[in-house]
Amino acid sequence: MRKLLLALGLLTAARGAHAQAAAPLTARLDQVSLTVALGADGRPTYAVSYGTKSVIKPSRLGLSFADGKGFEGPLELAGSDTKDVDETWTPVWGEVKTIRNHYRQLTVHLRQPAAPGRLLDVVFRVFADGVGFRYEFPAQPNLGYFTVQDEHTEFNLPANHKAFWIPGDYDSNEYAYTTSRLSEVNTTPIEAIQQKADPKRVQTPLMLKSDNGLYVNIHEAALVNYPAMFLNVDTQTFGLRSQLVPDATGTGAKAYLQAPEHTPWRTVVVADNAPAILSSKLILNLNEPSKVAETGWIQPQKFVGVWWEMHVNRASWNYADVSNIKLDNTDWNALKPNGHHGATTAHVKEYIDFAARHHIPGVLVEGWNVGWEDWANNWKENVFDFVTPYPDFNVDELQRYAAGKGVKLIMHHETSSSVTNYERRQDAAYRFMKQHGYDAVKTGYVGRIIPRGEHHDGQWMVNHYVRTAQLTADNKIMVDMHEAVRPTGLHRTYPNWLANEAARGNEFNAWSSGNPPEHETILPFTRLMGGPMDYTPGIFQIKLDDWNPERNKGKQVHTTLAKQLALYVTMYSPLQMAADLPEAYEKHLDAFQFIEDVPVDWDDTRVLAAEPGDYLTTLRRAKGKDEWYLGAITDENARKQRLKLDFLTPGQRYEATIYADGPGADWQKNPMAYRISKQVVTSKSSLTLQLAPGGGAAVSFKPVKR
Structure with a gap:
């Protein structure tokens, strides 16, 4: 006591x-x-x-x-x-x-x-x-x-x-x-x-x-x-x-x-x-109880989407290569398409097909709406209206196609930090979403805030984020906010506020010096203390110059492929993206099986081993099931970890599927080497995991039918 x-x-x-x-x-x-x-x-x-x-x-x-x-x-x-x-x-x-x-x-x-x-x-x-x-x-x-x-x-x-x-x-x-x-x-x-x-x-x-x-x-x-x-x-x-x-x-x-x-x-x-x-x-x-009375419509989920290909220079958000345009005085149909716009009707259907085949509920589409030609770094007021699609994005056709496949499209609202513009248009934007079958939105706040002089983390913007959480809840819309203030547990009060970015995410591996191997061992002790993060894990094509050799020379994700799987367990979020391109997953469907299987909602979580900046091993039990999932990650140092499986139900046999770093795996030299093995285990068994430098391991435990 x-x-x-x-x-x-x-x-x-x-x-x-x-x-x-x-x-x-x-x-x-x-x-x-x-x-x-x-x-x-x-x-x-x-x-x-x-x-x-x-x-x-x-x-x-x-x-x-x-x-x-x-x-x-x-x-x-x-x-x-x-x-x-x-x-x-x-x-x-x-x-x-x-x-x-x-x-x-x-x-x-x-x-x-x-x-x-x-x-x-x-x-x-x-x-x-x-x-x-x-x-x-x-x-x-x-x-x-x-x-x-x-x-x-x-x-x-x-x-x-x-x-x-x-x-x-x-x-x-x-x-x-x-x-x-x-x-x-x-x-x-x-x-x-x-x-x-x-x-x-x-x-x-x-x-x-x-x-x-x-x-x-x-x-x-x-x-x-x-x-x-x-x-x-x-x-x-x-x-x-x-x-x-x-x-x-x-x-x-x-x-x-x-x-x-x-x-x-x-x-x-x-x-x-x-x-x-x-x-x-x-x-x-320390947060207030939920202000959302009826919550059955709130659905934690995984998703894929038209996103990573823009970061690795395979596609663009913008439809045309022009600048100095005005939102309300542009004939978008008269613009010459650039030929590499990502959010086209045909291309989004490919993502919908992949999601349907692999039981992924959601498909995010960025760059679907007009305005991307002239949006960044101009401190511009009227950038997007959030209801007008580009000529090559057929909203009605994609709504029917996704519904027929049992998939939901996820809306994207990049505000360009023109927040006054977004607030004027939010009601219309959310009506548009509901009319076209969207019940989740990813918002973005890239750039300098309008009202000019306000900051992302000041009182004015803090109130905007909360108002947006409440307004989306009123419309039965789930929200994922990027470039927002770091979370402070408000997902208890607004459970439709599924996730935030609010930290250095996986995307930085595509167009900067990247995230060092220790990064994901620190984030749970810092950024994630306040709430879930949309970190966008699941990158399988670790060497990025395979996508665009000229523009991505020498760039890579600073982990092994097995560590990308482990992040689905160690980096908690009820909204988890399978961030890579479908064609990258098609080459490694045996490894993608873990992403397909791993839940996003849990009945139990246990941190088995941890040291900030060094390593982390997390174990979780699936919501309403006798299934367990384990993720283990390390920094730039190789590690061996022996685990007792006494968390398993005594007397029950489980099939453990182990997704581990392969022989010679190394985040710099050989990041895509992995191996998958299976064995039957019980609560009396133990496992030994060998983590490569910058590597990890993911394990699923499923009951063996008697």
Whole structure:
């Protein structure tokens, strides 16, 4: 039985301009302890420990308002409340069948001792694997509309931890991770899309590893009506200070609020082993329950699509090779086609046929709609209307053809970051989708945001993403957002919001320096802490110059083929793309069988082995079935792993199909070497997996019929 302990001390109220030091408030659940104190200067602080080890040293809390009457301090205690919650809830889809939400809550009521005497609550929830807290602004006479100028939340760390980080760019998360000590954080050498601020600024989720055996993850939960939180690193003291994304006014304003209101939760997940970090449901538990009443139409799924061929220079999004065109004054039928447009009726039918043959429910089509000739990097307002197809894309014919094959087309809405244009047209776009049989959409936000001056991760755009989740839910449409703010568990509240990109995905292997072999071993500890990622795995043609020798010379995906299969298990998403071209899969249908078989919705998930930046082995049980699927991946180093199969049902025999790196496999020298073997196993059996450099293994376990 877990031990619950709550010790409440008495904080002495502030008198005059300054407060007196007082006994702290403390709350504990299992090994996680929280301490909240009010210093002699009247500034509140908090601290977190795990057993006897410090996780967060005393760290400042507070906010500044534009009117100069915020909660920087001094403050005094107006009271406190506690409650215990222990409940279980069932997600619409997910990694496990049910989730336990068990925490002890401590609410600290603060007030300003001087006029205007405003009130602030800080709500803490202590879980067995960490702490979440947020600021709440109660309804009160002296606080109506207000502007948050800065948030002074700190996370003061006890030592110079190892950190896995990317630059604090307000407009992009698409960076390879740097692994360094906190003292070595410096984003200056990294070419950033937007790098105006402190070179010591990094993004969350920030993964940390201490020298005394603790793993710590810092992020946020339930990001709504507020800008995303970044972290400024003090490389001398190892303190982290919150940095909110500013708005477009140039005044430094961060958030425009009206009481009663609250901020997102700030989260600290902690454990003494890496797998426990990945198993945490703390962030998800801090989000509100589903706002979608009827969810039967929400269907996790796999899909193929007209997409990767554009990245490997086999096709184009645009229909014609022209520029400087206007959306509403162009005769699209009069344009001369370029001959390599990907989204043609005939070509999409080929994808539909492949999907139908291999039981893939969805087909994504990018480049189907007019406007791609003149869309990128122009900061242009009216780029797309989201309802007008190119002359060679027959919407009605493809609707009938897909329906006849039992396949659903997935819509693509690239906004070109002209978000005001998209919001004006969303109602019409979603009506068009429903009229033509689309019930899922992939949105994109490439480029600089319009309204001009706003950022991808600012309050204005955060509200747009949430509005889009709600609007698509109202229309019974599932949504996958690319180039959006990193997720914070809102898929619990909006279960139609199946996935995000919001990180450096597989596509970077096609047109950049690529993703290093360690990349996929870090992402689950960072980006995926907040929610599923549309990483687009499943690339089989690893050497990309086979597609276009002239334009792809020397380019390749930085994994083995077997590792691409393993990613379907290790990189969780209820929306998984088989990203390569059908012709690449046709050459390796024996390996494609794993993609065809692997589910996207699960009853159980277990992380068997993990170390950020090194390796990861994940095991999952299919929803409603006695079938298990395992994925194991490694960085640039070869590894051997022995696995006990005691998770299998005792007395039941299973056929294990093992998709492994072949002899001599290596992500650089021989990435496409793989071998497939089968053997009958039981709960008493074991397997030994040999992972090549940059490689992996995927295994399916299916019951043998008696």
